[in-house]
Amino acid sequence: MVIEKRVSKALVLENNTAEDVSRAMIEGGLQKDPFYIFDMDKAYQRVQYFKNMMPRIKIFYAVKSNDSDFMLKLAASLGLGFDCASPGEIHKVLKLKVSPLSIVFAMPTKSPEWMLYARQCGIKHTTFDNLCELNKIKQFWPDAKLLLRIRVHSDSVYDLGKKFGCDFETEAIDLLEEAAALNITVVGVAFHVGSGCSSPDSYVLGLQQVKQLFEHEDKAGRKMKIVDIGGGFLSDKTDRIDKVSKLVNNAIEELFPDPEVQVIAEPGRYLCDNSFTLYCNINTVRPVQVGDSSINMLYLNDGVFGCLRYNEPWHTVKRFRVHSEGEQLKPTVLWGPTCHPIDRVLDNLVIMLPACTIYDWLVFPSRGAYSMTMASRFSTLPEPHIRNVISQELFNILKDSKVLGLDDFLEQNIATPLPPTLPSIIVHSKILQTNYTLAV
Numbered sequence: 001m002v003i004e005k006r007v008s009k010a011l012v013l014e015n016n017t018a019e020d021v022s023r024a025m026i027e028g029g030l031q032k033d034p035f036y037i038f039d040m041d042k043a044y045q046r047v048q049y050f051k052n053m054m055p056r057i058k059i060f061y062a063v064k065s066n067d068s069d070f071m072l073k074l075a076a077s078l079g080l081g082f083d084c085a086s087p088g089e090i091h092k093v094l095k096l097k098v099s100p101l102s103i104v105f106a107m108p109t110k111s112p113e114w115m116l117y118a119r120q121c122g123i124k125h126t127t128f129d130n131l132c133e134l135n136k137i138k139q140f141w142p143d144a145k146l147l148l149r150i151r152v153h154s155d156s157v158y159d160l161g162k163k164f165g166c167d168f169e170t171e172a173i174d175l176l177e178e179a180a181a182l183n184i185t186v187v188g189v190a191f192h193v194g195s196g197c198s199s200p201d202s203y204v205l206g207l208q209q210v211k212q213l214f215e216h217e218d219k220a221g222r223k224m225k226i227v228d229i230g231g232g233f234l235s236d237k238t239d240r241i242d243k244v245s246k247l248v249n250n251a252i253e254e255l256f257p258d259p260e261v262q263v264i265a266e267p268g269r270y271l272c273d274n275s276f277t278l279y280c281n282i283n284t285v286r287p288v289q290v291g292d293s294s295i296n297m298l299y300l301n302d303g304v305f306g307c308l309r310y311n312e313p314w315h316t317v318k319r320f321r322v323h324s325e326g327e328q329l330k331p332t333v334l335w336g337p338t339c340h341p342i343d344r345v346l347d348n349l350v351i352m353l354p355a356c357t358i359y360d361w362l363v364f365p366s367r368g369a370y371s372m373t374m375a376s377r378f379s380t381l382p383e384p385h386i387r388n389v390i391s392q393e394l395f396n397i398l399k400d401s402k403v404l405g406l407d408d409f410l411e412q413n414i415a416t417p418l419p420p421t422l423p424s425i426i427v428h429s430k431i432l433q434t435n436y437t438l439a440v
Contacts, residue, residue, distance in 0.1 A: 277367065280364065
């Protein structure tokens, strides 16, 4: 994946909205490739809402959810920390001149090469959940400041406890004692309730278990000072965190009243998801008859091998052109642009759309999280470009930050298309004569 192709400047909007920009680009007729609109104001509002609802908690943005250039710049300009899970993510964040102390290398299983890279970059904090990792850290990163990651059970879309986190009852204390025996510093405890968590009380359970581990270390004369409650916050609505924030705030006040104890969280999906909208156009329309029913099959220019891989419960699709009164909705199947038969978009949903043509576009809202970062290079397909847009009001707030400067912004016709993603044309004056050829 060529990350640089996603990078563009942010379009400053005075009297227009993000929706005005997408409409102008589509109706202008010059935009041919799928594209994102990144509404920076929406991401900014999510950050501010999270800070207001959980004021004790410091945000360490989960880079894995969306590592696009302007999402990272926005997070850095707002003073957030960063949860990085690979050397590549660390590299992208450090390029923004973010302090290494603003990064937690939140990957409990790392290769020696990854450890050495992080250490040489000045990263101090990382997670672990097993004895093998401790022994590697002793050899390759002995001055690291560790957070023990524990497993917390929850109801979530993606259960991360199957892969990471030690058992609180049977493993946590032994790992703390082993770290002490190896003369490795453990500065805190981390947990993650799973991505898309629908059981807010799981955060309270995690905090209660963390408290017990803090007490164990205090009795042993080893003081810990960081609590990491991870991510998992649902993203379909801004106020989705209202219930969990009340529970978390009360638990922190009760269990960790000492302001010297630093409490951090690693939201990703919650901050970026609803601020990115993906627009795809239609390559082919193919009506088919299945029994007594007629189904429209639409072939799009992005699919499951691109930015439409995962289907979350809140994902939807609609035709960009407004549905006219009396227009009949028909069952519709969406296919991606590859030759692979599993390249079917939203295959878990019964999709009902009005009749579409090859001049229509489809709109996929809330596609900011785990979309572009999960895209593959299968069939050498390009990745959609991003049109970053920002209101004049937010521009005035950010333009003098040490991360975003005037060179990051532009003013232009909102209908201006993004650069095409087609490769350059190659024509040779001399060609090989040794390959099979087709008859003409």
